[in-house]
Each structure stands twice: as structure tokens, then as C-alpha cells.
Amino acid sequence: MAIMLAPMEGVVDHLMRDMLTRIGGFDMCVTEFVRVVDQLLPAKVFYRLCPELHNEGKTPAGTPVRVQLLGQEPNWLAENAVRATELGSYGVDLNFGCPAKTVNNSKGGAVLLQHTDSLYQIVSAVRTAVDKAHIVSAKMRLGFEDKSKAIDNALAIEAAGADLLVIHARTKVEGYKPPAHWQWIAKIKQQVNIPIIANGEIWDADDARCCTDASNCPDLMLGRGALAMPNLARVIAHGEQPMPWQQVIELLINYSGYEIFGDKGKYYPNRIKQWLGYLARQYQQADDLFAQIRRLKQSEEIVQQLEQNLTAH
Template structure:
């Protein structure tokens, strides 16, 4: 998720760490302003306002260029550096980035090794991968290549590139990777509820989980899972009324940080995802779906009798 959502959602609780959206590295050394724009938390010791560390994520395919950019990023004192080998987007894969690299375990090793050598020894380097391209026959080889190169942790999205984001996620396919390497593995993919998280842990053998769209659709999910782990289970950690102040804060931050033309779409995008967990989000989305005037959107969202605010 981007910095605005990180700022809002980490206020709820239950999140131990965030990873930034990927920072694309091609054939140049990026200036500091690029890292700071995408990861403004670097200006506050690499953490959100509530103290949750944020690990910037780099995406690219050239070991030398990635290493040089990782070294520059390391000078900004991040909480760690993550490497993206999981993005299935065609525009990324076409240029040899993201999940496309899972066909070349040796290249994965060279990339991680170069980045590991380029940054301070005490700075964690982690990597995110999928199970493979069309199938998972190279999954263990890829995991070993990343770890042998110096990755201290792997996040594994339990689908191949070809499977994209289509349900289901194959959590059980993570278990062989966990048995093949000696670093922590974090399971990821299709975790929308506490029940999903419990099943994912059981099938993957992983204790740690990475939440993506599930935490955006249900901002209370990380806290609900934390309460479950503390033997304080509940149906929901955050209802629609409790979400209202956070929606207000989100709208305020969007207004401060984003270009005028993108603000309305950003709120609509979040509401669209929130519909999965909160039926009230459908009503809010319908009210503003065709509205472009920002003042009117604010009125309809936060002043309409149909959208009561929590005190």
C-alpha cells in the first residue's frame, strides 16, 4: 500500500511491519527525492507516525543497478530493503522484472548477492517471490537462490505468475520452501478473514503472514488477527462507525499529498475495496461514484445524514 494508506491503517493496530509499493529500478541511479516521495517515512526514522517500520521495496533485473540504488537507499536509514520477484503485471514482466525473474534462479542469486554486498551488514535484506511462472517446479530452487544470496527472510505469494490474483491461493505449496531454507518465510495471498489466516498458517506451516488487499478491504483485519492470537477473538475489530475518522483522515491526507486530478479516484478506489467487508461502503461509493467536484464529495461523504460519523 502507499504511504497515505500506511499512515492511516497502521493507526488501528496489529501491523508489525509495512512494505512500500515497489520502486522501479532500470538503468539509472535514482535521486533521493524518488525514495522520499514513495517512502516519506524515511524522514522519520523509517517508521509511520505510530512507529511501525516500513521496508522500501526495489524492483528491477540488473544486479549492478539494483545494488547501486540499494546503497543509496541504505544511506537514508530505512528499516530494511525488500526485493520484488513477485509482481505478475505484464508491463513489469515484459521488461524482465518481478515474477519474470523466477525462471532464472541464478539471476535471482546474483541480484540478492549484489544488493547484500552493497548495503551495511546490519541492514535486513528480504525478498518477495511467487511459486513460479506457469508452475511451481522451480520454487524451491528460487527460494534457495534468494537465501544463498543473502536474503534474511522470504515472503511467498502462494500463486504462480500465470494464476495472477485468481482464487484460490495454494498455501500448502509454501511448506516445501519452508522446509528447504533456514530463514523465516512469510505466507501471503488470499487472506481476507481471520479464518483464512488460521487456515493459511495450518497449510503453509508459517506463523507470519503478509496481508495485501485483505487489509485494505478490512482495515480491522490485522488487529482482529492480533486479538485472536491473544485469545481475545471477535467478529470484527473495526466496524463502519469506527472507520469514519480514518476515512476522514485519509481524505485529508489525499488532499495534502496528491495531485488534484487523482484525489477523487483515490477515495473511490478504497471505497470499492471496502465494499467486500463493509456493506455501508457500497452506499458511500454509490453516492460519490459519478461526482468529480472535491467539495461535493466531501459533503456527501462526511456531512450527509446517510453517512453518520462516529463521535
């Protein structure tokens, strides 16, 4: 089984990738998307979203990282894909799944699932431009408003030369509302020969087993589930027990070390509160902790409260 860490805009940045891959269980990470419009982006844009490029394209724990691109113009996406791989990315991923309105309104992400030929043109241009030594992957949803084009879209992505396809088992309209339609991934897999990674609504080991059975895919991509249970990849792959709450608090404190003493200290309060929202899915203590820090605005105050909770446990 291969397990990938999903790209989550505004959530899974390089700090979170570092944190989660230190825990282990992931074979690959995909970055937040690099937005491509009508130009070849400077290297600094790639380094900002993927600092791992300074480390031979790997997290400090040694997990490879793949840059994801989002856009609609095949030639510009192709040029930027080449740049990403030249800078050290482990291949390039193409975003056909983002459900955000701002992205879709500018003709990026899941909106492209309405235009099968556009998917083909984009993947074909990127695959032609990028050295064959590098993987070109894509991430798609089952459709925009419905699933009528799900199989055709996957076939187009394959025909255009993609090496790998990740499928989030919901449409754009369905967003993140359960259930995820894993059985649809199995339908697509019957028609497509390239490897497929299943994604969506995997919160624990039971979900992972149900997903692999229903989708007929042994490989998974984890997103929100990995934030709700930080060692979820190891729980699934190695049968570990879910991380105890005390260790989760230690993680939250360690995360502050990245932020307070780096150049993003001002973001830490909001990011910790955001993370606690995910953790509340698996740990009832997260709600209590959130209530304790919800009005705090200074990073140091929050860390002090976390340390008090740590000694209390």
C-alpha cells in the same frame, strides 16, 4: 506472530501506510517498488515513494518501513539498495513477485522467476553491498507459469544471502484468483532455513488461521485484506472484532484530510472509489456508498456525502 503490510503498487502509498498503521497491528511496512534500470537514483526518488525516510524510516505511528526495489540488473540494484539504507530504510526488499505486464515486459518482477540464476545474482549483489546490520528480504510468487521452480528459486534466494523471504502463494499466471496455495509454502519451508512470511488471500481471522496451519508459517503479510477490513491486523493478532462501518466512514473522511489539503487532492476521488471496491468485500454498505459518489469528481463533494452517511449512522 509478526504481521507485515504488503507493497501494493498504486494503492498502499505513504498515506495509506499512515492510516493503517495508526489503526495498529502491523510490525513492518514495505513500500511500493522503486524501479531501478541503469542508474543510481537520486535521493528525491526514494523520498517521494517513502516520505517516512524523513521520519527515521517510520510511519507517524512508529511502524518501520522497508524500501522495495524492482529491476533486473544486479549491480544497479545493489547501489540503489545501499542508498535506500543510507537514507534510513529498515533494510531493503527485492521484488520478484509483481505480475503486471508492463513490469514483466521490461524484465522485472515475477518474470525473473523463470531465471533462477538471475535471482541468485541479484540477491547476492545486494547482500554483498548492503551493510550486514540491514535486512535484505525478497518477495516472490510460486512461479511464473507454473510451480516447477518454486523450491529452486527459494533455495537460490537463501543461498545468495537473503535474510527473509515473503511468498505469495500463487503464480504470476494465477494472478489474484483464488485459491492461494498455502500448502506450497509449507513445501518450500521444509527445504529453506531462513524465515518465511506467508502472503495471499487472507481476508479474515479464519483465513489467517487456515494460512498459518497450511503454510506452517506463523508470520503473515497482508495486502488486499487490510484494505477490505482496515483493522484486520488487530483482528488476527489480538482477536478484535471487525471495525464497525461507522468507523470505516470516519477513516474515509480522515483520508480526505490528507489528500484535499495536501498536494494530491486531485487523486482523492479515484482513490476513495478504489478503496470502496476493496471495502465491498467485507461491508455491504460500501456498494451503496460507491453508488452515491461514483459520478462525483470533486473531493469536497465526496467528503460531504461521506459526512451525510456518517450522521445517518
